[in-house]
Structures are given as C-alpha cells and as structure tokens.
Amino acid sequence: MSVRVGGAADAPSFPDAAKALVRNTQLRHNVRHATRVIRRKRDQAVGELPDWQQLRDAGHTIKQHTLRYLDSYLQQFEQACTRAGGKVHWARDADEANSIVTGIIRGCQSTEVIKVKTMTSDETGLNAALEAAGITPIETDLADLIIQLGEDQPSHIVVPALHRNRMEVRQIFLEKMKLVELGDRPDDLAQAARLYLREKFLRVKVGISGANFLVAETGSVCMVESEGNGRMCVTLPQVLVTLAGIEKIIPTFRDLEVFLQILPRSATGERMNPYNSLWTGVAPEDGPEEFHVVLLDNGRTNVLSDPETSETLDCIRCGACLNACPVYQQTGGHAYGSIYAGPIGAILTPQLQAMEHSQSLPYASSLCGACYEVCPVKINIPEILIHLRAKVVERGHGPLMEKVTMRTAGFMLTDGARLGAAQKLGRLGQIPFERGGQLHHLPGLLAGWTAGRDLDAIPEQSFRDWWAEREEARA
Amino acid sequence: MTAREEILTRVRRSTISASSSRQAEYATIPRHYEQRGGRDLVARIDLFTDRLLDYGCGVHGCAGNEIASSIGHILRERNKRRVLVTGDIPEEWLLAGFEFAQAGGLSYDALNEFEGVISRCALAIAVTGTIVLRHTPTEGVRALSLIPDYHLCCVFENQVEELVPEGIQRMSRFAGSPITTIAGPSATADIEMTRIKGVHGPRTLDVLLISDENAQEGAS
Numbered sequence: 001m002s003v004r005v006g007g008a009a010d011a012p013s014f015p016d017a018a019k020a021l022v023r024n025t026q027l028r029h030n031v032r033h034a035t036r037v038i039r040r041k042r043d044q045a046v047g048e049l050p051d052w053q054q055l056r057d058a059g060h061t062i063k064q065h066t067l068r069y070l071d072s073y074l075q076q077f078e079q080a081c082t083r084a085g086g087k088v089h090w091a092r093d094a095d096e097a098n099s100i101v102t103g104i105i106r107g108c109q110s111t112e113v114i115k116v117k118t119m120t121s122d123e124t125g126l127n128a129a130l131e132a133a134g135i136t137p138i139e140t141d142l143a144d145l146i147i148q149l150g151e152d153q154p155s156h157i158v159v160p161a162l163h164r165n166r167m168e169v170r171q172i173f174l175e176k177m178k179l180v181e182l183g184d185r186p187d188d189l190a191q192a193a194r195l196y197l198r199e200k201f202l203r204v205k206v207g208i209s210g211a212n213f214l215v216a217e218t219g220s221v222c223m224v225e226s227e228g229n230g231r232m233c234v235t236l237p238q239v240l241v242t243l244a245g246i247e248k249i250i251p252t253f254r255d256l257e258v259f260l261q262i263l264p265r266s267a268t269g270e271r272m273n274p275y276n277s278l279w280t281g282v283a284p285e286d287g288p289e290e291f292h293v294v295l296l297d298n299g300r301t302n303v304l305s306d307p308e309t310s311e312t313l314d315c316i317r318c319g320a321c322l323n324a325c326p327v328y329q330q331t332g333g334h335a336y337g338s339i340y341a342g343p344i345g346a347i348l349t350p351q352l353q354a355m356e357h358s359q360s361l362p363y364a365s366s367l368c369g370a371c372y373e374v375c376p377v378k379i380n381i382p383e384i385l386i387h388l389r390a391k392v393v394e395r396g397h398g399p400l401m402e403k404v405t406m407r408t409a410g411f412m413l414t415d416g417a418r419l420g421a422a423q424k425l426g427r428l429g430q431i432p433f434e435r436g437g438q439l440h441h442l443p444g445l446l447a448g449w450t451a452g453r454d455l456d457a458i459p460e461q462s463f464r465d466w467w468a469e470r471e472e473a474r475a
Numbered sequence: 476m477t478a479r480e481e482i483l484t485r486v487r488r489s490t491i492s493a494s495s496s497r498q499a500e501y502a503t504i505p506r507h508y509e510q511r512g513g514r515d516l517v518a519r520i521d522l523f524t525d526r527l528l529d530y531g532c533g534v535h536g537c538a539g540n541e542i543a544s545s546i547g548h549i550l551r552e553r554n555k556r557r558v559l560v561t562g563d564i565p566e567e568w569l570l571a572g573f574e575f576a577q578a579g580g581l582s583y584d585a586l587n588e589f590e591g592v593i594s595r596c597a598l599a600i601a602v603t604g605t606i607v608l609r610h611t612p613t614e615g616v617r618a619l620s621l622i623p624d625y626h627l628c629c630v631f632e633n634q635v636e637e638l639v640p641e642g643i644q645r646m647s648r649f650a651g652s653p654i655t656t657i658a659g660p661s662a663t664a665d666i667e668m669t670r671i672k673g674v675h676g677p678r679t680l681d682v683l684l685i686s687d688e689n690a691q692e693g694a695s
Contacts, residue, residue, distance in 0.1 A: 030667075037668040054508040061504045069497045071486045084651065090479040142674060143665040159665055166666055186666040190674050197675065202583045202622075218650045228621065228661035228676025235617040236583055246482065251501055253647045257640040258508070260656075261603075271526065272603035272658035275676060277617075279653045286616040286653055301485035310489065 003299035004094040005123050005352050006153075011337025013360035015452070018335040027163050031155075031332040034162040035323040041269025042320060042374070049265070058258045060378040063314035066249055067304065073216040073249045074295065080219025084281025086291045094124035097296050101126060101208065101241055102133045104292055108239050110135070110206045114197075116225065116233040117141035118210025119317060120243050120296060122154060122339040126208075137208070138200055140229035142193050149176035155333030155341060158267045158319035163332050197229065207237035207288070211244035212316070213259060214293070217252040220280040221293070224263060226273050234277055240288040245296050247313040259316060262376035266318035299352030309384045312347050314377040321371035321381060327364055336361060343371035343381045347388060355391050362388035405445065416464065426458045512602070512637025519601045519637050520684060526604025530659025531672050532680045539687025542568050546593065546627065549681055555625055559592040561615030564629070568593075578619045579612075586618055591625030591677075597649065599635045600642035603658060606630065606682070607646055610653040617653055626677040628657075632686045 011017065021027060046052050066073055078088045091097035105113055113130065115121065115137050127137045127148075139148040143161040147154055150172040154160030161169070170184045177196050182188060209230065213222040221242055223230050234240055250259065264273040282291050304310050322328045322342030333341030338349040338358060346361040362385050365371075371381040393402065412422045433439045439455045441447070449455060461469075476484070491497075514522065527534045533553075537545040547570040550558060557574045569575050575593075578586065597609035606628055610617050620626055636642045646654060661676030672678060 034668045051508040068491045092478045142663050186669045186671050190671045227663045227674035253650045257643040272605050274662050276656040283653050297482045304489040
C-alpha cells in the first residue's frame with residue numbers, strides 16, 4: 001500500500017517554498033484580499049447565530065463519536081446505499097481508487113468525464129490517472145476550471161483559485177477557450193464558463209463527484225455547492241461515481257441539522273450555500289441509472305491510530321482555518337506543497353503519509369491559535385501541531401540541534417554569572433553581523449532565525465549591569 | 476484480504492466496535508443549540524422574505540385565489556413564454572397566453588429549449604432562506620429545475636419552517652428521494668471573492684409566497 005497526497009511527497013520544504021512565494025507581490029495581494037473578504041463575511045454570518053458555540057460542541061461530539069464507531073457506521077452506510085441501488089467500492093490507497101474509477105468509466109465506453117470539485121480526487125491524482133488511461137476529465141467548478149485550464153495547482157480548500165485575479169483568469173480563458181473577445185468583469189468570466197460547459201453537461205455520460213457527508217443511517221450522499229455545476233454532474237450523466245474519504249460518514253440524517261449550519265457559514269460566510277444535493281442510491285426516472293461510491297482510506301487509518309491527533313479527521317473542509325491563519329495569509333497555499341494547505345493541511349498532510357513526508361509542515365505555524373478559534377468542529381490544531389513536532393523530532397527529522405541548544409540555554413539562563421559571561425561573549429561575537437542595532441545573516445543554527453525575522457542586537461549594557469551601576473552610584 | 480476487510484481491520488484497531496454502546500453514546504451527544512423557533516407565521520414570513528431578497532431572488536406574495544393571475548403577472552414581467560411545469564401544479568394555476576408543458580419524456584436538450592420552469596416545494600426554511608425540493612416524477616425530477624435558466628417556485632406560507640433543525644426533521648420523512656435545497660439563484664465567489672449571480676443553475680429565481688388558510692400541507 002502506498003499513500004499519496006497529491007505531489008506532497010516530492011514538494012520542497014515549507015520555508016524553501018515560502019521564501020520564493022512571498023516575493024510574488026501579486027500573489028500576496030490576491031491572497032490577502034481574498035482571505036480578508038471571506039474572514040469578514042464569515043465573522044458576520046457566525047456572529048448572527050446565538051447558539052454558535054453549542055453548534056460547534058455538537059459538531060465536534062458527533063464527529064468524535066463517529067470516529068469511535070467508524071467501522072460499524074461504514075458498514076451501515078454500505079448496507080443502506082447498496083439497498084438503494086448503489087454500488088460501494090473500497091480503496092486502500094490513491095492508486096487503487098484511481099484504478100476503480102478508471103475501470104468504471106472504461107466499462108461505460110466513455111472517453112470523457114465531467115467532474116465537480118473534489119479535493120479527494122486531487123489527493124489521489126485522479127486527473128493524471130484518467131489522462132494516462134485516455135480519458136479526458138473536465139473540471140466544472142469555476143475555480144477548478146481556472147486551475148485546470150491554467151495548468152495550475154489549487155491553493156485553497158474552498159476557493160482553489162483565490163491566488164488568481166480577474167485579469168489572470170481572463171487571460172487563461174481567452175487562450176484555452178479560444179475566445180476572440182472577453183471582458184474582465186467576474187460576470188463576464190462566469191458567463192464564459194457557463195457557455196463553455198453547458199454543452200458538456202448535456203452530453204457527457206459519466207460524472208465524478210466528492211461528498212461532504214455520507215449518512216450512515218440512510219445511505220444518502222450530501223454534496224454542498226454554489227454554482228449548480230455539482231447538480232449538473234450528479235443529475236445528468238448516466239453513471240455517477242462519488243469518491244469520498246472514510247471520515248465523511250455522519251451517523252444520521254438528523255445530524256445534517258448541525259453540519260448544514262456550521263459548514264456554509266464557516267466556508268463562504270453564507271447563511272446557506274445556494275445548493276445542497278442529497279441522493280440515495282439510484283432513483284427511478286431521475287438522474288443516473290448507475291451509482292458508485294468509492295470509500296477511500298489512503299492514510300486515514302494512519303491518522304485514526306493516534307488518539308492524540310485523530311480528531312484531525314473531524315475536518316469538514318470549510319477552509320476557515322486557512323483564512324484565519326497569519327502564515328497562510330502571507331504565503332498562500334502553494335508553499336505547503338500539498339493540496340491540503342493552511343493549518344489543517346499542516347496537520348493532515350504529514351499524518352496521512354505516516355509522518356514520512358512533509359515534516360516541515362507542523363512548523364509552518366506561529367501557534368497563535370486563530371485556527372482553533374474558528375474551527376466549526378473544534379479541532380485543536382495548535383495542540384496537534386506541537387504533538388506532531390515532537391513526532392518529527394523523535395523520528396530524527398526535526399531540527400537536530402534543538403535538544404542540545406535547549407539544554408545549553410537552560411544551563412546559561414539559570415545562573416546570573418553564567419548569563420553575564422554569555423552576554424559578554426555574545427556582544428563580541430555579534431560585531432560582524434550588526435547593522436543599525438539589528439543582527440543580519442547570523443551563521444550556523446541561528447541563520448534560520450535571522451533569515452526571516454528581525455533580531456535586536458544584544459545591547460551595550462544589560463539590565464543587570466545597569467542595575468548594579470545604579471546601586472553603586474547611590475552608595 | 477480484500478480492500479474492504481483490510482480497511483475495516485485497520486479501522487477496528489483504533490475504534491470501539493461495539494454497536495450496542497454506539498446507540499447509547501449517540502443519544503448523549505449534547506444538542507444545546509436552538510431546535511425550535513419562536514416566531515409566529517407573520518414574523519417567519521418576514522424573515523424568509525428578507526433572506527430571499529438578500530440572495531437576489533424576486534419575491535411576490537398572493538392569496539390562495541390569486542395564484543393564476545400572480546403567476547401570469549410574474550412571467551409576463553420576466554418575459555417568459557415557453558415554460559415547463561411540474562406535475563403537481565394544478566391546471567387552474569395556468570392562464571392562457573403562455574406555452575406550458577409537462578416535462579415527461581423530454582430529453583435534456585429539449586428541456587434546454589425552454590425559458591423557465593414553475594414548481595412547488597416540499598418545505599422552506601426561513602432563517603437561511605432555503606427552499607427544499609423533493610424530487611419525484613410528480614413533484615419534478617431534478618433536471619427540470621436545473622436546466623432551464625429561470626425558476627419560479629410557489630411556496631405556501633404554512634410550508635415555511637423557521638430553523639434549520641425544524642426543516643431537516645421534515646426532510647427526514649422523505650430522505651430516500653433525491654432532494655435539492657436552494658438558497659437563491661446559482662452563484663459563485665470564485666473570482667476575487669466577488670459574488671456573482673448565475674453560473675450553471677437557473678440564473679433567476681422568483682418565489683411566489685401564497686397565503687391560504689385552507690391550503691393543503693406541502694408535498695411532504
């Protein structure tokens with residue numbers, strides 16, 4: 001079995017990737033603008049609900065409960081979905097999921113497939129697998145279409161193309177849709193997408209979707225969206241394949257009363273997103289004649305195995321933690337090297353891969369706690385980050401000298417005389433690196449600090465020296 | 476081992492796996508959020524109307540004996556003539572002067588030729604401005620309210636619940652049918668977080684709110 005999370009295993013470390021990205025001022029401007037707008041809308045939509053904290057508590061508890069009984073809920077979903085005419089498949093890893101989906105599409109003699117936004121298919125690298133099998137995947141979500149036509153990578157869970165502005169989108173559409181004329185208002189661009197995709201919706205025989213929730217009790221799938229491309233993809237094709245992680249299960253239909261309140265308000269700051277589609281197996285005379293669900297593990301059972309961090313799987317992919325994160329706001333999503341960016345990506349990506357890759361991600365945080373504050377299912381991301389940092393160090397991948405440094409610091413700081421001596425030494429040592437009271441380009445271990453931060457030079461006189469001098473003068 | 480067995484085995488290593496305690500534990504989930512609204516009918520309809528307007532819907536009201544004239548008025552204002560109707564729209568709601576058609580047996584391409592669709596709904600939720608469609612051949616298959624560019628939805632005032640939990644409870648009675656919930660016309664904010672009305676679903680949504688004390692309960 002080999003777990004794959006997009007291209008995360010081969011991505012450069014977070015600090016290396018971020019260094020280049022933060023120099024792209026256009027990208028930073030786009031990301032800052034978008035996250036600021038969503039944050040404001042989210043705060044307003046959440047502030048409107050007097051029972052927000054109670055909803056968070058319920059959401060958290062439902063998810064935690066589901067994980068504790070996940071095997072029995074998975075089987076209950078399988079039974080209910082099968083009874084309603086659906087076919088349930090199980091995939092251990094990305095390759096297995098891709099080959100199941102490819103097999104189904106081949107079975108219907110189709111060389112094209114329409115897709116509605118699914119992060120899970122980005123995780124498994126489904127599009128590349130389909131193309132290798134001679135099948136053309138057509139992304140239908142506006143942002144995903146921008147990413148696909150622009151040969152780009154998603155940078156946000158909910159608004160994957162937020163790093164692009166309207167002029168960039170216009171340029172991509174002009175070229176790839178072979179248009180002669182196109183305005184640059186968001187309206188013009190959306191209409192271009194409507195025209196481009198309409199014919200495909202009416203013609204293509206296979207659709208692929210993700211799922212926001214799988215209801216164990218009824219075997220229903222719930223998909224949350226805005227544009228109507230999702231409704232097209234799950235309704236019009238003859239065959240529908242839904243790819244979903246095993247953690248998307250919720251126990252009962254009633255539980256939607258919690259998640260359909262917390263998800264839209266957290267994700268886009270809307271009271272309700274324009275469309276939710278719910279379907280159960282196949283329906284007579286309505287929609288696809290054939291329905292498949294692929295239940296994907298791909299490392300989720302790795303995450304589940306550590307009780308300290310398994311609540312990572314509570315995530316409902318709202319993206320609120322990305323928008324709230326001061327690190328994400330500066331770097332955007334690409335720096336994380338994973339299709340799951342931001343705070344949730346920093347804990348999910350390495351865990352899915354059993355901590356074997358993406359070890360720099362648990363450090364891509366200032367631990368300020370803004371992510372935990374906004375999380376609608378109360379995932380304690382800062383605590384998990386710290387736990388994962390410990391794991392990285394245990395595996396010998398962490399900052400190797402960290403332990404030695406900490407011990408030395410402890411030795412120095414617990415004795416006034418030793419501290420004084422160290423400060424004296426430091427004052428001498430800093431001379432080559434000091435400019436205007438600031439230290440630049442320190443060598444060795446300290447280089448990591450001065451590469452990205454300001455550091456005041458050790459002053460001429462320490463507080464202890466000043467105090468001693470003052471006492472002396474008084475005497 | 477099959478993939479199914481292997482995944483379930485891996486899951487079981489970390490879970491409790493005793494479905495007898497599952498039920499008991501599920502019952503203890505804290506649900507201290509609001510489950511019943513306190514607004515009367517008038518306040519509920521005001522709230523629903525406010526939400527619909529916020530989404531950019533057209534909102535109209537009429538009494539039970541004015542439905543046909545109201546529908547005619549709205550369609551003329553929108554300049555829609557060739558319009559599909561779902562099977563639960565009574566004939567007496569449809570005035571002469573329009574080309575109304577039932578969708579039965581029409582291909583998707585044929586549906587695409589129509590200017591709009593008139594449907595009813597199963598229920599609505601005031602606080603989020605949500606309309607819930609239950610899809611049956613009579614109440615309209617999914618494609619019907621999706622492909623045409625214009626949707627006029629008729630909602631009886633007594634179908635409007637106040638809160639999401641109240642709406643979900645009503646929906647659970649027909650959870651096996653395909654369901655679509657609609658909150659305003661199709662929209663996106665994918666480009667610079669600017670909300671744009673109308674991408675792939677109907678670009679215009681009108682709601683006709685019908686007050687009728689003798690009206691039958693909704694399709695549910």
